[in-house]
Amino acid sequence: MTVQFIAPISPASHLSAARITAFAGYHAEQCRVEVVAETGSTNADLLARVASGDRSRALGAPTLLAAQTQTAGRGRAGRAWLTAPSAALTFSLAWPFAAPLQTLVGLPLAVGVAIAETLADFGVEVQLKWPNDVLQGGRKLAGILIETATAPDQQLWAVVGIGINLAMPEQLQEQIGRRTASLPAAAAQDRDLLLGSLLSALAQTMRQFENAGLAAFVERWNRLHAFAGQQVLILDQGKTLHEGRALGIDQIGRLLLQTDGGSSPIAIMAGDISLRPKED
DSSP: OOEEEEOOOSOOOOOOHHHHHHHHGGGGTTOEEEEEEEESOHHHHHHHHHHOOOTTTSOOSOEEEEEEEESSEEOGGGOEEEEOTTOEEEEEEEEEEOSOGGGGTTHHHHHHHHHHHHHHHTTOOOEEETTTEEEETTEEEEEEEEEEEEOTTOOEEEEEEEEEEOOOOHHHHHHTTTOBOOOOTTTTSOHHHHHHHHHHHHHHHHHHHHHHGGGGTHHHHHHTBTTTTOEEEEEETTEEEEEEEEEEEOTTSOEEEEOTTOSSOEEEOOSSOEEEEOOO
């Protein structure tokens, strides 16, 4: 099993639902904010509540659930996402959609844009790796996992899980081969402010995505593309499926790859595959 690590940091003050809500402002005024000290997975918790027939547990509005510590987080394709206490900003946003399930295919890309643009407001410049990673200096800073569930009343919900690294001690950097970045201390100094700002941006993104689809985000995503114009490999369980020059994404979120000798780019659909830069 592939394991993704989030680094530990020194204990930080507890998150405050009231302060997060205040910082999120009017863009997220319909959202509920909940904070727990510890849970296995914020995504799993919200998915269970969506599917529950128990009205006392059901979600009646968009809900952000943040955990001070997450012990059983998951990444894409079922990969474990391990977090030490106060290791990262880990949270999930459950959002109801009227659109059909198939229209949500490009949602991770739109969410990546929202995260990148919010972090830029905090002075942190990042890039996006197709289909769902946020990079800083070529190393992974944040990951996105989106899962869906249908409530007993047939309402479709998307649960957007996000983990952002907050520190990277030298010892752990050596352990994982320096593949992971961490948010600068200045940007993470007030986690309530950061999370409130992210919630505001995500709420706007969800509404815009439902109204206009991925088309509203394609140009913005391509400007943030970490490997634009670079030679990359598309891998499936370590086996190279495609090799070529990464051009960007199209209107439905497929990665456009210009292969050697190809007259036109091929379009790669996201799935249980990985993108890697080709090493010379």
